[in-house]
Amino acid sequence: MHDDILAGLNPAQREAVTTVKGPVLVLAGPGSGKTRVLAHRVAYLLRAAGAHPRAVMAVTFTNKASQEMRERINRLLGEAVPTSTGWKGLTIGTFHAICARILRQEAASAHLNENYVIFDDGEQATAVKQALRDLNLDDKLYRPEAMRGAISKAKNELIKPADFETNTYWAEVARRVYVRYEEILTANSALDFDDLLCRTVYLLREAPDVLRRYQERYEYALVDEFQDTNIAQYEMVRLLGDKYRNVFAVGDEDQSVYSWRGADYRNVQRFREDFPGAKVILLEQNYRSTQTILDTANAIIARNTHRTPKTLRTDRGRGLEIVVHEAYDESDEATFVVSTIQRLISRGDARLGDCAVMYRTNAQSRALEDAFVARGMPYRLVGGTRFYQRKEIKDALAYLRVVHNPADSLGLTRILNVPPRNIGEKTVSALASWSTALDLPMTAALALTAGDLASPFLPAGAAARFEKPPQHPFAAGAQRSLIAFYRMLSGWYAAKNGLTVAELLDKITEQSGYATWLRDGTEEGEDRWGNLQELHTVAAHYDDFPPELRLTAFLEEVALVSDQDELVEEKDRATLLTLHTAKGLEFPVVFIVGLEENILPHSRSLEDPDQMEEERRLMYVGVTRAKDRVYLVRAFRRMIWGRTEINEPSRFLRDVSQAIKSGTANTGRRLDDDDRPSRAPVASSMMRDLPGRSPARATSAPPPNAPAPLRSGGALANAARPPVAGQRPATGSPAAPARTANGDAPRTLQFKAGDRVSHGLFGEGIVLKVEPALDDEEVTVAFPGKGTKTLLASFAKLRKVG
DNA sequence: GGGTGCCTCGAGGAC
DNA sequence: CGAGGCACCC
Numbered sequence: 111m112h113d114d115i116l117a118g119l120n121p122a123q124r125e126a127v128t129t130v131k132g133p134v135l136v137l138a139g140p141g142s143g144k145t146r147v148l149a150h151r152v153a154y155l156l157r158a159a160g161a162h163p164r165a166v167m168a169v170t171f172t173n174k175a176s177q178e179m180r181e182r183i184n185r186l187l188g189e190a191v192p193t194s195t196g197w198k199g200l201t202i203g204t205f206h207a208i209c210a211r212i213l214r215q216e217a218a219s220a221h222l223n224e225n226y227v228i229f230d231d232g233e234q235a236t237a238v239k240q241a242l243r244d245l246n247l248d249d250k251l252y253r254p255e256a257m258r259g260a261i262s263k264a265k266n267e268l269i270k271p272a273d274f275e276t277n278t279y280w281a282e283v284a285r286r287v288y289v290r291y292e293e294i295l296t297a298n299s300a301l302d303f304d305d306l307l308c309r310t311v312y313l314l315r316e317a318p319d320v321l322r323r324y325q326e327r328y329e330y331a332l333v334d335e336f337q338d339t340n341i342a343q344y345e346m347v348r349l350l351g352d353k354y355r356n357v358f359a360v361g362d363e364d365q366s367v368y369s370w371r372g373a374d375y376r377n378v379q380r381f382r383e384d385f386p387g388a389k390v391i392l393l394e395q396n397y398r399s400t401q402t403i404l405d406t407a408n409a410i411i412a413r414n415t416h417r418t419p420k421t422l423r424t425d426r427g428r429g430l431e432i433v434v435h436e437a438y439d440e441s442d443e444a445t446f447v448v449s450t451i452q453r454l455i456s457r458g459d460a461r462l463g464d465c466a467v468m469y470r471t472n473a474q475s476r477a478l479e480d481a482f483v484a485r486g487m488p489y490r491l492v493g494g495t496r497f498y499q500r501k502e503i504k505d506a507l508a509y510l511r512v513v514h515n516p517a518d519s520l521g522l523t524r525i526l527n528v529p530p531r532n533i534g535e536k537t538v539s540a541l542a543s544w545s546t547a548l549d550l551p552m553t554a555a556l557a558l559t560a561g562d563l564a565s566p567f568l569p570a571g572a573a574a575r576f577e578k579p580p581q582h583p584f585a586a587g588a589q590r591s592l593i594a595f596y597r598m599l600s601g602w603y604a605a606k607n608g609l610t611v612a613e614l615l616d617k618i619t620e621q622s623g624y625a626t627w628l629r630d631g632t633e634e635g636e637d638r639w640g641n642l643q644e645l646h647t648v649a650a651h652y653d654d655f656p657p658e659l660r661l662t663a664f665l666e667e668v669a670l671v672s673d674q675d676e677l678v679e680e681k682d683r684a685t686l687l688t689l690h691t692a693k694g695l696e697f698p699v700v701f702i703v704g705l706e707e708n709i710l711p712h713s714r715s716l717e718d719p720d721q722m723e724e725e726r727r728l729m730y731v732g733v734t735r736a737k738d739r740v741y742l743v744r745a746f747r748r749m750i751w752g753r754t755e756i757n758e759p760s761r762f763l764r765d766v767s768q769a770i771k772s773g774t775a776n777t778g779r780r781l782d783d784d785d786r787p788s789r790a791p792v793a794s795s796m797m798r799d800l801p802g803r804s805p806a807r808a809t810s811a812p813p814p815n816a817p818a819p820l821r822s823g824g825a826l827a828n829a830a831r832p833p834v835a836g837q838r839p840a841t842g843s844p845a846a847p848a849r850t851a852n853g854d855a856p857r858t859l860q861f862k863a864g865d866r867v868s869h870g871l872f873g874e875g876i877v878l879k880v881e882p883a884l885d886d887e888e889v890t891v892a893f894p895g896k897g898t899k900t901l902l903a904s905f906a907k908l909r910k911v912g
Numbered sequence: 913g914g915g916t917g918c919c920t921c922g923a924g925g926a927c
Numbered sequence: 928c929g930a931g932g933c934a935c936c937c
Contacts, residue, residue: 172927206927231926303927370925471924476928493926527914534913670927690925712924728925751922752928 112158115150115186119143126358126391127151130159130330133351133385135378136360139422140407140734141398141696144360145175148332149182151358152200155330156187164199165329167350169208171338173671175694176203179334201328205343206303207670209310212324213301214662219317220309223299225515225662228669232499233520234258234302241290252283260284261291265304266340266372268311297551299517307342314349325353335694336361336381340372348384355385363418364411367690367728369720396422398696398737400429406740407733409769410762414723432770433741434763439754440474440704443745444481447701450741451684452485452902454699460739462487466685466697468732470710474703475686482684484900486871492687498668502628502638503645507668509618510611513602514661516553516567519545523552529627532591540583541592548580556596558582559589566603598622607657611649611664689732700736702729705744706757729762742766861889867908872896874911 116124123143126136127150138144152168155161170176180202201208210228217224229237238254238261261284264274271289276282295301301309314321331351333339336359339347351357359381366375382388396404404422412419437443447467454460467478475491482489497503505528508521515521523542527533545555550572557565561579584592602618609617619625619642628642629635648668652660685697689710704710710729715721733740742763747756861867865877867889875893887903901908 204927228927306927368925371927473923473928530914532913536913688925714924749928 112154115153115157119147119150120395122391122393122395123147123150126393127154128158129389129391130155131356133355133381133388134358134391135336135381135385135388136358136391136393137378138360138362138393139396139420140362140365140731141396141422141424142393143395143397144334144362144393145178145182145694147393148334148358148360149179149186151332152179152183152202153186156200161330162199164201164327166332167201167208167328167330168332169203169205169334169347171204171335172691172694173204173207175334176207204670205339205346206306207666209306209346210666210670212310213306213313214666216313216317216320219320220313222301222309223515223517225299227298227300227511227515227518227521227665228306229295229298229300229302229520230498230669231303232504233300234262236520237291237294237298237300237302238287240294241287244290244294245286247283247287252280252287257284257287257291261288262302262304263372264288265302265308266342268308268342268345294520297517298520299515299551300520304342307340307346311342311345311349314346321349322353324350329354330356330358332358332360334360335365337363337366337375337378338368338373339377340368340374341377342372344374344377344380351385357381357385364414364420364727365693365731367693367724367731369724392420394420394422396424396426399424399734400426400738402429402431403733403736403738403740406432406766406769407730409765410726410733411730413765414726416720416723430739432766433739434766435741435743436759437743437745438747439745440477440748441481443703443743444477446743447478447703447741448481448485448487449902450701451699452487454739460699461682462684463682464698465701466687466692466695466699466735467701467703468687468689468692468735469702469704470689470712470728471704472688474709478686478703482686486869486899486901486906488683489686490683492685492691497641497644498671500638500641502642505624506615506619506642506645507665509602509622509624510615510661511665512553512599513606513614513618514665516599516603517551517569519552525622526595529623531595531623532587533595534588537584537588537592540588544583553596553599555582556592556599559584560593560596562596562600565600567600606661610653611660612646612653614661615646615649689728692735693731696735696737698737699739699741700732701741701743702732703743703745704748705742705760705763706748707760708755708757709748710760710762726762861887861903861908861910866911867891868911869893869899869901869906869908872899875899 116127119127120143123146126134126147136144136147138147148168152166155166156163168176168179170179183200183202203211213220213222213226214224217226235254235258238258239249242249242252242254242257260281264270269275271285271292274281274285274288276285295305314324328350331347333347338361347357347359359378361375361378363375363378366373369375382390399407401424404424408422411417435446437446451460451462451465454465455462469475469478472493479489479491498507505525508518508524511518511521512525519542523538526538526541541552541555541559545552548555548558550558550569551567553567554565554569554572557563557567558576558579559582563573563576563579565573582589598621601621602614605617606614619628625639625642629639649664652664655663687695689702702710708716711722711725715725744759744763747754749755861877861880863877863879866874867877868874869891872891872893873896875891875896877889877891878898879890881888881890888900889903889906889908890898890900891908892898
């Protein structure tokens with residue numbers, strides 16, 4: 111009866127799925143089907159091992175991974191596994207989400223307000239700055255960011271302020287900031303991300319009955335990405351698994367890329383010590399990539415010293431060669447990417463949704479986005495300037511949060527005068543210091559200003575302290591404004607349980623004047639309003655929740671969601687994402703851009719061998735995301751912080767190139783062999799940058815000099831050679847004629863300047879310029895009111911009109 | 913009290 | 928180039 115669950119698994123995977131009792135450590139290479147194993151194991155536990163769903167906890171690192179696991183289990187079991195609240199008690203979620211729920215449920219034991227709010231990075235920074243101000247410390251001398259880092263690190267290592275090492279003066283100051291910071295969070299009934307983890311551990315350590323309850327409930331624990339657990343996460347798993355010891359940990363030391371947030375891959379070793387007799391299962395069979403891709407990845411990772419060498423095998427054959435391309439600058443790099451994608455599509459080699467572009471830092475996405483927009487090619491950006499980071503979204507959420515948890519003074523400060531309602535900075539700080547003096551939240555001080563001793567904003571027992579409202583420090587005008595705001599806020603608070611989140615949001619944005627203020631008639635205002643409507647859509651998902659839970663659940667989820675793009679799942683779009691975000695995903699076509707020293711590897715890693723090893727792992731993660739095609743791209747020069755920088759080619763390119771020369775990775779089919787027989791017989795597809803054969807690019811900067819002559823070895827040799835300042839390397843497209851070289855009939859478009867054309871999205875326009883590009887034509891069109899776009903003729907489906 | 917504009921400094925990655 | 932801080936002006 112379990113054949114369906116075990117069907118198609120190889121022996122190692124099957125063993126991992128069916129070893130139900132006792133600790134198991136699975137060391138899983140990339141593409142070895144670990145997500146599959148996790149999902150099948152959960153299904154197996156429920157269907158074959160008789161486990162109750164409530165007894166199973168599966169922990170992932172990202173929401174995306176949780177979602178995927180839910181979907182897979184759903185498919186295996188043929189039943190719906192909705193939302194993070196779980197399916198019949200099954201617990202699947204990120205560490206943070208699971209901890210948030212435990213802390214809310216056990217709020218009393220954890221000494222927390224059950225309506226606590228979760229502070230994001232920005233709010234964390236605000237609280238740190240506040241702490242520095244409170245302690246009269248100069249934030250030039252004690253950088254808030256460094257302080258925040260020290261506090262975060264301590265929390266991840268389960269170090270409370272009392273245990274904080276103070277062997278330097280700076281550390282002594284940091285400890286004091288840590289203490290004050292914690293006081294601020296407590297006063298706001300707030301937790302930061304790190305608190306979710308460490309408070310859960312403290313709860314389990316300090317409340318034996320709670321520990322026992324959870325230990326008994328979670329007979330089976332599964333942990334994904336185990337190499338990325340930090341000390342707090344590890345300790346949580348250890349404590350919860352200590353009774354039944356059926357802990358199933360999956361990891362790959364070569365994919366450990368989160369040391370910066372406290373991840374410690376030595377947890378894999380600790381696991382073996384804390385769970386003696388753990389069965390170790392190796393998954394080395396790769397089902398994703400071609401052998402060429404695996405060999406290339408191995409050439410990169412093999413230089414790391416702190417690792418166990420392993421061999422990745424695939425049955426997929428050698429596949430296509432890796433393509434290395436050198437672009438002139440970041441915009442040329444982006445043009446190469448979109449042009450190449452377009453070519454793959456036009457040949458039927460890939461769909462847009464198959465393609466992913468990966469980069470080291472979010473800032474690199476901008477040039478790529480520009481190129482995608484310019485070609486009218488849809489893409490989705492994962493992470494980056496996130497939806498939930500937008501001002502209007504944060505404002506709206508702050509309103510909801512304060513209604514949810516009136517102790518959230520930080521949230522209140524954000525919205526008191528947004529939109530402007532004559533509550534100026536002076537009034538706000540007077541309110542803040544008055545409430546501090548009263549030892550009450552700011553909303554409670556607001557209630558007192560209004561003379562309302564019966565206000566629900568006054569904490570239990572606080573009203574009894576006053577016979578009549580104490581004298582407030584505000585002038586008449588300020589008092590009037592504050593009272594008006596207080597009345598609004600009280601109204602929302604009273605209404606919150608009777609309304610859905612979406613209705614509450616409407617009521618707030620309307621009554622507060624926020625909607626009117628936002629929609630100021632500008633295009634930007636409408637954009638922002640549109641974002642608010644999107645938040646409204648998200649909120650509407652919670653309509654069916656029990657009234658007392660929906661606001662809580664909504665706020666918790668939005669605090670822990672990292673990329674909004676999950677909300678609007680789009681079909682056929684290219685994916686732009688950081689290498690970190692790419693972990694756990696796979697794509698037929700992968701571009702890794704910015705392969706330059708100081709970028710990848712990142713400048714902060716150059717001096718530190720451990721950090722450099724992490725950069726290698728990051729590169730390794732990127733390459734191993736690819737199923738079929740890998741493009742490694744670098745730019746000769748690049749704008750960083752508004753300045754032009756020239757970086758040497760990444761050392762990783764050299765490693766790849768050496769692997770290819772030594773023959774370990776170069777026996778793949780040339781990318782173009784099959785479908786471009788008439789191509790000039792260049793030695794390899796690596797030799798892309800033959801001078802004189804690249805058509806001029808409309809989008810790249812004009813060449814300051816003639817292209818540097820290239821020796822044989824082509825782009826790759828060139829890529830691994832330091833560029834000479836001021837010398838422009840050959841750039842642009844591969845040596846390709848303007849028309850398809852594979853014998854396709856040339857497209858019938860043949861546009862010329864002055865033609866009237868029509869585009870699906872941009873409407874009618876006038877052709878300004880036509881240039882050959884790859885297999886196609888690059889047509890620059892002026893669309894009245896929409897601007898000038900450079901489009902690839904076939905892809906853009908331009909029609910001639912008139 | 914609030915808004916605007918200039919200046920400085922700063923971006924690694926994410927729940 | 929961007930955000931945030933600060934000074935100056937209304």
